[in-house]
Amino acid sequence: MTAPTTPHVDIHRAGDRLKTRIAWLDSKHSFSFGQHYDPDNTHHGMLMVNNDDIVSPGQGFETHPHRDMEIVTWVLRGSLVHQDSIGHSGVIYPGLAQRMTAGSGILHSEKNDAWRLPGSPHAEHAEPVRFVQMWVLPDESGITPGYEQLEIDDELMRGGLVPVASGMRKHKGQSAIGIANSNAALYVARMRAGDTVQLPEAPYLHLFVAQGEVALEGAGILSEGDAVRFTATGGQRLSAAQPAEVLVWEMHARLGG
Incomplete structure (x- = not known):
């Protein structure tokens, strides 16, 4: 494909996101999702989904299918239980990267109920879980489904941008979990x-302010939930006057070209 040549920085504010709110779920969507469809807002680059979800204790997404998608989940607060049809079960928490390759087809559930797992040290709690779930298409369809999770809290504590999930050759051998997309890295x-x-x-590039507040060079203050879509540009500096996570x-x- 031909690379874009016109630099563009497009800021999307937190309050403008599409929203799904039901009894146990508060979900905010950066792109079209579910019943929310906007033909002018379906993706940026390879990123199709950037959902900011809060799930009540004891609740969550019941078993449901996915196919031909690389799904990366990043927990900001609380814990989330993943269980799938190929035998994986795990508790995801802040500082632990998780990727599910849907491939030729997989069923999974995601719930805020870690205390229910056999032998779990987690006590029942009343804390909602907040996480960001992101979807990118794989390079090939119909690949073998898979799952990976990795603790990277130590790397995060050292500061800087830490590769968390990547299919790019330059991250081989680093701590990033693998995704089946050779053109994308989180x-x-x-x-x-x-x-x-x-x-x-x-x-x-896609920047999402998950927590706190930062200043983006040339654009000013970005608050929690704000996102920026960069085309044919990069190298800008982000600074934090308070603790933040991006x-x-x-x-x-x-996609499409």
Whole structure:
């Protein structure tokens, strides 16, 4: 495909996101999702879903199917239980990266009920879980389903942008969990007050402020829930006047071309 040549920075504010609210779920969607469809807002680069979800204790998503999607889940608060049809079961919590390859087909559930697992040390609690779930298409359809999770809290504590999930060759051998997309990588920065990080340069970037507040060079203040879509630009600096956590996708291709 031909890389984009016109630099563009598109800021999307938290309050403008599409929303799904039911008794046990408060979900905010950066892109079209479920019954919310906007033909002008279906993806950016390779990223199709960026859902910011809060799930009540003892509740969650019952077993449901996925196919041909790389699904990365990042927990910000609380814990989330994953169980799937190929035998994986795990508790996801802040600082633990998780990826599910849906491939030729998989069933899974996600619930805020870690205390119900056999032998679990977790006591029943009343804390909602908040997590961001992100979907990118794989390079090939019909691949073998899979699952991976990895504790990367130590890397995050060192500061800077940490590769969390990647299919790019440059991250081979690093701590990032693998995804089956050779043109995409997710970074996370857990920033302390006074910290500064520099964004990568790529044809497509997606920045999501998961927690706190940051200042983006050339654009000003970004608050929790704000997102920025970069096209044909990058290298800007982010600075934090207060503790913050940001998620950044670097992408070298886009859907449909």
